[in-house]
Amino acid sequence: MKDAGEDAVVADGLRKRYGGTRALDGFDLRVPEGTVCGLLGPNGAGKTTAVRILSTLLRPDGGRAEVAGLDVARQTRQVRYRIGLLGQHAAVDEILTGRQNLEMFGRLFHLDGRSARRRADELLRQFGLADAAGKPPKQYSGGMRRRLDLAASLILAPQVLFLDEPTTGLDPRNRGEVWESIRTLAAAGTTVLLTTQHLDEADRLADQIAVMDHGRVIAEGTPDRLKSKVGGDRIDLVVRDAAALPAAAELIARVCGAEAETEPELRRISAPVRDRMSVLTEVVRALSDAEITAEDIALRRPTLDEVFLRLTGHRTDEEAAA
Amino acid sequence: MKTTTPAVLGTPPTPVPPATPLSLARWAVLDGWTIARRDLMHWVREPTRILGTLIFPIVFVVLFGYVFGSAMSVPGEGAYREFLMPGMFAQTMMFGIGTTMTAVIADTAAGVTDRFRSMPMAPSAVLTGRSLADIVNSVIDVAILVACGYVVGWRPHGGVAATLAAVGLLLLLRFACVWIGIYLGLVIPSVEASGAVWGLLFPFTMIANTFVAPSQMPNWLGVLAEWNPLSSTVAATRELFGNPGLEEGSWIAGHPVLMAVVWPSVLVVLFFLLSMRRYRRLSR
Numbered sequence: 215m216k217d218a219g220e221d222a223v224v225a226d227g228l229r230k231r232y233g234g235t236r237a238l239d240g241f242d243l244r245v246p247e248g249t250v251c252g253l254l255g256p257n258g259a260g261k262t263t264a265v266r267i268l269s270t271l272l273r274p275d276g277g278r279a280e281v282a283g284l285d286v287a288r289q290t291r292q293v294r295y296r297i298g299l300l301g302q303h304a305a306v307d308e309i310l311t312g313r314q315n316l317e318m319f320g321r322l323f324h325l326d327g328r329s330a331r332r333r334a335d336e337l338l339r340q341f342g343l344a345d346a347a348g349k350p351p352k353q354y355s356g357g358m359r360r361r362l363d364l365a366a367s368l369i370l371a372p373q374v375l376f377l378d379e380p381t382t383g384l385d386p387r388n389r390g391e392v393w394e395s396i397r398t399l400a401a402a403g404t405t406v407l408l409t410t411q412h413l414d415e416a417d418r419l420a421d422q423i424a425v426m427d428h429g430r431v432i433a434e435g436t437p438d439r440l441k442s443k444v445g446g447d448r449i450d451l452v453v454r455d456a457a458a459l460p461a462a463a464e465l466i467a468r469v470c471g472a473e474a475e476t477e478p479e480l481r482r483i484s485a486p487v488r489d490r491m492s493v494l495t496e497v498v499r500a501l502s503d504a505e506i507t508a509e510d511i512a513l514r515r516p517t518l519d520e521v522f523l524r525l526t527g528h529r530t531d532e533e534a535a536a
Numbered sequence: 537m538k539t540t541t542p543a544v545l546g547t548p549p550t551p552v553p554p555a556t557p558l559s560l561a562r563w564a565v566l567d568g569w570t571i572a573r574r575d576l577m578h579w580v581r582e583p584t585r586i587l588g589t590l591i592f593p594i595v596f597v598v599l600f601g602y603v604f605g606s607a608m609s610v611p612g613e614g615a616y617r618e619f620l621m622p623g624m625f626a627q628t629m630m631f632g633i634g635t636t637m638t639a640v641i642a643d644t645a646a647g648v649t650d651r652f653r654s655m656p657m658a659p660s661a662v663l664t665g666r667s668l669a670d671i672v673n674s675v676i677d678v679a680i681l682v683a684c685g686y687v688v689g690w691r692p693h694g695g696v697a698a699t700l701a702a703v704g705l706l707l708l709l710r711f712a713c714v715w716i717g718i719y720l721g722l723v724i725p726s727v728e729a730s731g732a733v734w735g736l737l738f739p740f741t742m743i744a745n746t747f748v749a750p751s752q753m754p755n756w757l758g759v760l761a762e763w764n765p766l767s768s769t770v771a772a773t774r775e776l777f778g779n780p781g782l783e784e785g786s787w788i789a790g791h792p793v794l795m796a797v798v799w800p801s802v803l804v805v806l807f808f809l810l811s812m813r814r815y816r817r818l819s820r
Contacts (some may be wrong), residue, residue: 269654271820292657295553305647309578321570322657324551336546366651371548381546444556 222247222374222405223268227277230263230429237263237500238274245422247373249394249404252416255426256522261409262302262378264426268407269299269376277407282373295323302382304359305366306351310360313338315346337365341395357388364395375399377408381415393419413521417441425525433525444516444524447490449497451483452510457533459483461492462506469496487513553656564658571652571665574640586676589635593628595686597621601688601745608748619780621690622702622773623746625681629674629710630741630766633717636670636735641723641730655665655819663811667714674710678703693778702776706794709769711802715807722814745770749782750789762788765799772796 223245229240232378233298238260243252253261263399268279272289277357279286281536299384313334341361360380367375374445377396381389396419404405410416417424417437425433449470449474451460459476464473466485470493476486487493492515501508516524554560577583597620605616643649652662685691692699726732742752743757744766750758761767762785771792774781784790 268698271650271653271819291553291656294654297654298652299654300648303647305651306576307648308646309575309581311581316575318570318574319651319655322567322652322655324553324656324660325549329551333546333549340546344775368553486634496634506710 220247221245221280222282223251223407225268225484226279227263228267228274228279229276230260230262230267230272230274238267238277238428241277241426241430242422242534243431245405245407246402247405248403249421250400250419252420252423253407253426253501254411254416254423254521255409256411259396259426261426263429265299265376265378265409269297270294271299286457295370296373298370298372300360300363300367300377300380301374301381303355303361304351304356306359306362307351309350311348311350311379312343312354315351315362316366320369323369325369333369337368341365347481355373355388356384357391360384360392361395364392368399372404374405374407377406379409381409381410409525413517414446414515417515424523427522427526439523441516444486444521446516447487447513448484448516448520449487449493450510450514451497451501451508453481454482454507456481461504462501464499465500465504465506468501469493481509486516504510553615560658564660564664565659566663567661568668570657571661571671572668574591575666575669576794577653581674586673586680589631590628590677590680591720592631593624593681596627597624597684600624604747605666615686615689617778619692619774620781621685621688623744623770624685625678625706625740625764626769626773627744627746628677628681628705628710629769630713632670632674632677632710632713633720633737634730635729636717637721637724637734638715638719638727638763639670640666641727642722644721645727649818659815660776660812663718665813666718667711670717670791671711674707678694678706694776698776698778702773703792705772705776705800708800708804709765712765712803712807713762715804715811719807721809722818729790740764741766743788745782751783751785759786762786765795765803768784768792768795768799 218509221244223243224240225243228238228241240291241264242265242359243251250464253264254492255261267274268281268286270286270293273287281293284293284296286293297364307318309493310318313439316334316337320333321327333394333513335344338344339366343362343365344359346354346358347424351362354362363526374441380396381392383393393415396406397407401420406419408419409414420437423437425442425520433443434442449466452464453459456478459481463474463476463483466483468484470487472486494511497511546552557642558604601617601620605620608616649662653659692702692704715809720730724733743761746766747760750761750767752758753761768788769792771781771789773779774796776790782789788795
């Protein structure tokens with residue numbers, strides 16, 4: 215086994231094609247053991263395909279992948295003893311009780327009946343489901359179902375946990391619950407690979423973010439590095455009078471020290487900022503000095519679209535070259 | 537390989553992965569049983585589900601036996617309901633295609649199939665377990681239908697052996713339908729699409745000798761009805777139960793018991809192989 219204890223997930227040039235579409239087109243990734251990696255990208259970027267290949271559900275057309283030091287294509291069964299998978303929906307039986315669910319999955323992980331029962335009880339306690347153990351998941355809240363789903367993935371305490379958009383469809387409170395569980399697991403040493411469409415989610419959870427577009431990783435790094443690359447937070451300014459746009463754009467550019475983007479039809483100017491608070495005060499002061507009336511000023515995180523524009527330069531070629 | 541376990545995960549057990557062909561085979565059987573038990577527990581936890589799937593055939597018995605039955609005449613002598621019941625039994629077995637298909641599609645849609653596939657369990661167990669559970673359920677279905685038959689005045693007139701043989705043929709037909717249902721469930725992409733497929737399949741549960749003699753249908757339809765596997769089982773069970781049957785016309789109508797064994801057996805083998813292939817190809 216080469217480099218044991220180094221990278222828990224290794225993907226080298228993975229390719230997968232559906233008909234004419236290249237879902238994965240030279241996908242490379244390395245996730246060091248015990249870290250959380252966020253796979254960020256829009257719908258159709260290939261995130262799910264990548265996770266399905268790494269979790270043994272799909273065979274790649276080309277390239278190779280290792281999980282927990284084992285070849286995914288050749289040592290499939292051994293890999294399956296060492297991974298947990300959470301898909302986009304809580305994949306639990308709706309009619310069996312929570313406990314019966316975990317016992318069934320335990321048996322399918324080839325535990326004997328007694329160990330499966332003991333483990334089910336332990337996990338139900340761990341995930342705060344002991345009181346709901348005798349009820350079927352269809353009576354659970356969204357967050358409870360997700361926790362049961364997570365518990366089922368952790369029966370063998372997998373070395374690598376794959377999460378495909380784990381908070382899709384959850385309300386903010388339940389989302390927070392799931393994030394908390396993922397953080398706890400990661401802190402305890404489980405390697406986590408999660409996909410998300412939200413920069414915010416990747417930012418909160420991941421040690422390392424890989425941005426995907428058209429079936430490959432186009433940018434990689436810590437959340438901080440990535441954010442500085444795409445300009446971190448942004449300021450949005452809407453002016454009352456469209457005639458003031460050029461003057462306001464120049465002002466914003468000067469204060470932020472970066473090029474401002476103007477959207478004349480919305481009378482809006484947008485620019486990346488480094489220091490949120492000082493920029494805000496300076497902009498307000500400069501606006502009143504220049505006697506420009508603002509309708510709205512807001513600081514916000516860049517959207518996935520903006521990250522993409524920055525990284526791929528889909529909008530302007532100059533930006534891509536910069 | 538890392539051996540320490542995070543405290544937060546408690547004390548996970550370490551299973552012994554099967555290494556020899558014998559232990560692999562043993563786990564394939566055990567995994568299949570675990571999957572089957574899951575489905576059987578559904579029926580234990582929600583017994584009303586059994587009634588749900590049987591409402592249709594029971595309504596049919598009342599509708600055809602009492603409403604239309606008065607206008608229908610059976611070749612030879614004998615009550616229409618005596619003639620009808622074996623048809624109802626066999627038709628319910630055919631309706632099982634829908635039950636199995638829906639369950640398979642629901643598992644795929646909920647991600648449960650993917651979870652099973654990402655686990656170290658025997659891949660065949662997902663399908664064999666399902667077929668085992670559905671056939672056990674069907675025994676309960678047959679028992680309830682036979683009880684209904686008794687209520688409306690139907691009786692088996694053959695010996696114990698012939699009666700059991702008839703029940704066996706019904707379950708054999710159901711077993712074929714289980715595998716047809718599994719295959720369709722794996723092929724059909726969504727629950728919505730399954731409704732359309734069932735709409736196309738439904739006529740085949742009707743174009744048979746269940747309600748009227750195929751000889752009374754237009755020629756082409758009559759041939760189709762006679763060669764419908766359902767017709768062979770219906771005719772065979774009528775014979776074995778000692779209920780009134782139809783005049784034998786063609787060769788296929790003249791060999792109902794033989795064909796009630798051959799038809800479903802061929803379908804079981806065919807759809808078992810197709811389903812297994814399809815399941816393996818889920819990873820493509």
